[in-house]
Amino acid sequence: MREFVILTDVTCDLPQSYYEKNNIPVVPFMYTIDDVDYDGTFEHSLNPHLFYEKLKSGSMAKTAAVPPDTLCRFFEHALKAGKDVVYLGFSSGLSSTYQNACIARDEILPAYDGAVIRCVDSLCASMGQGLFVDLVLRKAGEPDIDANALADYAESVKQNVCHYFTVDDLHHLYRGGRVSKTAAIFGTMLGIKPVLHVDEEGHLIPIGKVRGRKASLDALVAKMGTKIEGQENPYVFISHGDCEKDAEYVAKQVKDKYGIKTKIINPIGPVIGTHSGPGTVALFFVGNDRSEKKL
Structure with a gap:
């Protein structure tokens, strides 16, 4: 049975320590405030308090969906290590990122015979997505579970x-x-x-x-x-x-x-x-x- 990686987005709003402790790669979302672009990684993002202080003072912010090529890089990193992927994506009702993940999956999967990439539309946001990830992570700890079984479980509990x-x-x-x-x-x-x-x-x-x-x-x-x-x-x-x-x-x-x-x-x-x-x-x-x- 192949090993797998659980992958999710920074929109889970979980602490950085949570992802590090559980070895979960995090897809960043770019955002802009005061005409300054941030790539959305933990290393290059505003402290939340400072971000909200800017909003309170009248600053305008905007966000962008994650493009397919960024998701391709995350998927390929796992596949090259011989691992399948279960991607738990930000709600498709709020962003096109999930659709872009499906595009990325379809682009790269043919090059990796026998590999599995399951993209799950969480239909969740913020720490709702984080709670969803936590539920799936707990299930992943059970014996004899593979990427497909885990993704099926995720689909069954998201509502x-x-x-x-x-x-x-x-x-x-x-x-x-x-x-x-x-x-x-x-x-x-x-x-x-x-x-x-x-x-x-x-x-x-x-x-x-x-x-x-x-x-x-x-x-x-x-x-x-x-x-x-x-x-x-x-x-x-x-x-x-x-x-x-x-x-x-x-x-x-x-x-x-x-x-x-x-x-x-x-x-x-x-x-x-x-x-x-x-x-x-x-x-x-x-x-x-x-x-x-x-x-």
């Missing part, structure tokens, strides 16, 4: 990775087309905070709105309660846009209400943060499904 977000500033959602300009202006004036999730197709969708920051954080925890009955949830992941105290508040509420600990609290990186903005808090867990009524 159970639930994402719930809230933001403190509607401006960035307006820029991304998630709310109208009028809603952003009046919502800001009235202290309205949206609650969003990532749906079954991997899109970021508004599902509710509340008044006040604390109420929006409590809404994330309440949403979790509607999804976890009968599910094994040994831990949750929480990410944030430079608002760690709010993330810790959510973690405490989850522990107090459901007895579930938070394994990792980590900042949302610049790639996701470009679109969600400072003040975002996101809660990720294993649930029954992702279905929600849309606004």
Whole structure:
């Protein structure tokens, strides 16, 4: 049975130490802020706090999908070492990177007889993608599992990775087309905070709105309660846009209400943060499904 490599993207928003500990190569996403390009690697990226300070001061950021040739290099590195690849990609509902990975796979696989590259569209984002990777990594530790079996498992569990977000500033959602300009202006004036999730197709969708920051954080925890009955949830992941105290508040509420600990609290990186903005808090867990009524 051939060895395999689990490969994923920097959009998982996991700590660098996590990837190093588990020997997971990370595909970087390029982003630009203040007309300066960053390649998205850990060595050449802005500290999250500095990135969010720039956004707060009015700097504009933009991101780009990973091109096929970059993904080819990652795939070939594993194949040349005699290893198959299970690529757990950023949601196709939010980026064309997954499609580019499929293009890269089809370009190089014919040159490696008997090799396997499985590209899995996670339909996840931020540490939802990170939680998905963690689930798959745990499965990979079981005996007698190969790349195809692991990818099949990944496909079977991805719809159970639930994402719930809230933001403190509607401006960035307006820029991304998630709310109208009028809603952003009046919502800001009235202290309205949206609650969003990532749906079954991997899109970021508004599902509710509340008044006040604390109420929006409590809404994330309440949403979790509607999804976890009968599910094994040994831990949750929480990410944030430079608002760690709010993330810790959510973690405490989850522990107090459901007895579930938070394994990792980590900042949302610049790639996701470009679109969600400072003040975002996101809660990720294993649930029954992702279905929600849309606004």
